[in-house]
Amino acid sequence: MTMESGWYASQLRQELAVRNRRWAQGRKHVESYGNPPVIVYAPEHPTDEVGTAPNNGRHGNFFDASYAAIAARPEWMRRFDKIHAQGRSLPRAESGRRWRELDSSMSSDALLMNVFCAPGAPAVRQALGVDSGVEPVFGWKARVPLANGRFDRTEVDMRWSGLLVEAKLTEGDFQTRAAGIVEGYRDFGAVFEKERLPRVELRTARRRTAVEFAEEFTQEWENAAADEQVARKFQQGIVARAREAESVEAGYASYQLIRNVLAAYAEGCSFCVLHDERRPDLREAWFEVMAAVKNAEMRVRCKVLTWQELAGLLPEELQEFLDWKYGIVRPGRVASGLEGTAEAE
Numbered sequence: 001m002t003m004e005s006g007w008y009a010s011q012l013r014q015e016l017a018v019r020n021r022r023w024a025q026g027r028k029h030v031e032s033y034g035n036p037p038v039i040v041y042a043p044e045h046p047t048d049e050v051g052t053a054p055n056n057g058r059h060g061n062f063f064d065a066s067y068a069a070i071a072a073r074p075e076w077m078r079r080f081d082k083i084h085a086q087g088r089s090l091p092r093a094e095s096g097r098r099w100r101e102l103d104s105s106m107s108s109d110a111l112l113m114n115v116f117c118a119p120g121a122p123a124v125r126q127a128l129g130v131d132s133g134v135e136p137v138f139g140w141k142a143r144v145p146l147a148n149g150r151f152d153r154t155e156v157d158m159r160w161s162g163l164l165v166e167a168k169l170t171e172g173d174f175q176t177r178a179a180g181i182v183e184g185y186r187d188f189g190a191v192f193e194k195e196r197l198p199r200v201e202l203r204t205a206r207r208r209t210a211v212e213f214a215e216e217f218t219q220e221w222e223n224a225a226a227d228e229q230v231a232r233k234f235q236q237g238i239v240a241r242a243r244e245a246e247s248v249e250a251g252y253a254s255y256q257l258i259r260n261v262l263a264a265y266a267e268g269c270s271f272c273v274l275h276d277e278r279r280p281d282l283r284e285a286w287f288e289v290m291a292a293v294k295n296a297e298m299r300v301r302c303k304v305l306t307w308q309e310l311a312g313l314l315p316e317e318l319q320e321f322l323d324w325k326y327g328i329v330r331p332g333r334v335a336s337g338l339e340g341t342a343e344a345e
Helices: 002-023 064-071 074-081 108-116 122-128 210-217 228-244 255-267 280-291 296-300 307-311 316-326
Strands: 029-031 039-041 137-141 155-160 163-167 176-178 199-204 247-253 270-275 302-306
Touching: 002 039, 002 280, 002 316, 064 074, 064 108, 064 316, 074 108, 074 137, 108 137, 108 155, 108 163, 108 307, 108 316, 163 255, 176 199, 247 255, 255 270, 255 280, 255 296, 270 280, 270 307, 280 302, 296 302, 302 307, 307 316
Parallel strands: 163 270, 270 302
Antiparallel strands: 029 039, 137 155, 155 163, 176 247, 199 247
């Protein structure tokens, strides 16, 4: 599953990179130093002040109407406070502004806000069973009870009335955690059949010094290998022996899903995973976790929805934006082509 997840995620990242290189034309942006590079957008009217984005401002990573709605609400605008984790891999912004995670073309949070901050989509509320007049909360802090009486203040991507949402786009998986941590939640045994949950072996890596492998790392009197394959095989052997020496700890796969189901159970909410239909690996991982939910009432509150299914409920102009920038189109429609980009030629 890990190898499949990596392949699907890589394919989607490559497509989004091509689409955003086309979309970024005429919009403020930079490309990361990585290969392939990731497009990161800057606001047209940069500001670090919460809720003070100028009128008629725009951001290349956002649908114009969605960005205007975000700028008008300080609680939504605070999502821009989160600094980009790989900011050092990006060129410095002309304005001197630090890059935010919502600036990235690969951000699932940005896609989430593009869809749910846009006005004029009452069908979305009806489809998700959300009360009218209630605004979504992004980055909602849950209180998941632990067995020791404390709480895990985990962050859920969105809470909309009685619905919790985990949004995914190009992320590799749903993370892993040691069994002791996962089983330390108060309601774990009441909600899950732990034998049916996906398990993994977690290796505890540590940095090894050259002294531990003196005969392998000392190269003072050695000539460079004439055959690159020989050198690569030798290096792989070193890595393999180091891996074998690492300690192994039992753990659970799809930790984010397990934790968020427990958050929904504690709050009396439903929980929905939003993913791209081009990521069947994420859907299968979610089905594995749902199959392990033994509480019948909680099981029916677990949902899954693709961005493509959601697209059919959105205004036509927003659908066009999602098509060109993300390749997301409603069922029965074919996504726009990739003509006009260097990679597609």
